[in-house]
Amino acid sequence: MKLHREGFGIMIATLIIVVALSFLNFWFLYCNEKFIFYILTQLFLLVFLYLIVQFFRIPHRKCEFSEMDIVCPADGKVVVIEETEETEYFKGKRIQISIFMSPLNVHANYFPISGITKYVKYHPGLFLVAWHPKSSTENERTTIVVEHKNGVEILFRQIAGAVARRICYYTEIGDKAKQGEEFGFIKFGSRIDVFLPLGSKIDVKIGDSVKAKLTRLGSFD
Numbered sequence: 001m002k003l004h005r006e007g008f009g010i011m012i013a014t015l016i017i018v019v020a021l022s023f024l025n026f027w028f029l030y031c032n033e034k035f036i037f038y039i040l041t042q043l044f045l046l047v048f049l050y051l052i053v054q055f056f057r058i059p060h061r062k063c064e065f066s067e068m069d070i071v072c073p074a075d076g077k078v079v080v081i082e083e084t085e086e087t088e089y090f091k092g093k094r095i096q097i098s099i100f101m102s103p104l105n106v107h108a109n110y111f112p113i114s115g116i117t118k119y120v121k122y123h124p125g126l127f128l129v130a131w132h133p134k135s136s137t138e139n140e141r142t143t144i145v146v147e148h149k150n151g152v153e154i155l156f157r158q159i160a161g162a163v164a165r166r167i168c169y170y171t172e173i174g175d176k177a178k179q180g181e182e183f184g185f186i187k188f189g190s191r192i193d194v195f196l197p198l199g200s201k202i203d204v205k206i207g208d209s210v211k212a213k214l215t216r217l218g219s220f221d
Contacts, residue, residue: 002058018044058108063180063213067148070200071112071179072215073156074192076101078208086195089119089145089155094195095202097217099210101190109169109184110212111146111177112194113154119145120173142169142184146177152220155195158186180213196220 025040065071080098101107122142140160147153158167169184171177194217196202202218204210210217 002060014047018047059106061211061213063110065179065216066219067114067179069113069179069219070154070194070196070217071110072099072204072210072212072217073110073112073183073194074099074101074107074210074212075105076192076210078204078206078210079191080193081202081204081206083198084195086155088121088143090153090195093198094155095198095200097194097196097202097204099192099194101186101192106212107186107190108182108212109156109158109186109192111171111179111181111183112156112217113146113148113152113177114179115146115148115154115177117144117171117173117175117177118147118153119143119155120169120171122167122169140167142167144169144171144183148220152197157193157195158184159191159193160186 022041022044025037025044063071076099078097079100080096082096083093084096086092086094086096120142124140142158143155144157145153145155158169160167166187167184167190168186171183177183196218197220200218200220203216204218208215
């Protein structure tokens with residue numbers, strides 16, 4: 001396991017705050033209130049390790065799927081599977097699969113298929129809770145489309161949540177996309193929408209817990 005580069009600044013700043021609070025904790029409480037001192041010390045460590053460091057963890061995983069498989073781009077829970085109208089790029093019917101990412105999930109995002117990046121657009125917006133129906137069209141978000149070598153296009157959208165305040169993406173139009181390689185990161189709670197062609201085979205269902213690079217969302221011909 002390694003730590004994501006997007007978290008270095010936050011982790012350093014948090015560590016400085018934890019060290020400062022620990023010093024004050026020692027200065028005022030160690031001699032007279034040792035029980036409270038130990039409780040606060042453990043609390044500071046828990047906040048740093050489990051709410052900050054663990055959020056930016058990147059576990060080692062191998063992506064071993066065929067080129068016709070659609071790989072899950074994020075850790076989380078499947079909250080939507082439905083036929084819907086995609087209005088930004090396709091302007092037509094698609095199958096939407098939405099994955100809600102809690103603050104405890106790994107938040108790196110990965111290409112679901114290999115191909116060429118055909119479309120990238122960042123949209124500033126609101127910070128509604130990630131499961132809100134309007135979050136897909138009104139929240140801060142980034143839309144990316146990758147075209148497979150057989151001509152099929154997959155759209156996936158990073159959506160900020162009520163806590164997430166920064167969407168990071170690392171691909172531009174014309175870049176090569178490789179299935180299972182990282183294309184972005186969302187800080188704290190968020191959501192990923194994936195739009196597949198009608199007729200795609202779907203291998204997940206609502207309520208499933210899914211893992212980036214390890215779960216197959218479906219496949220296409």
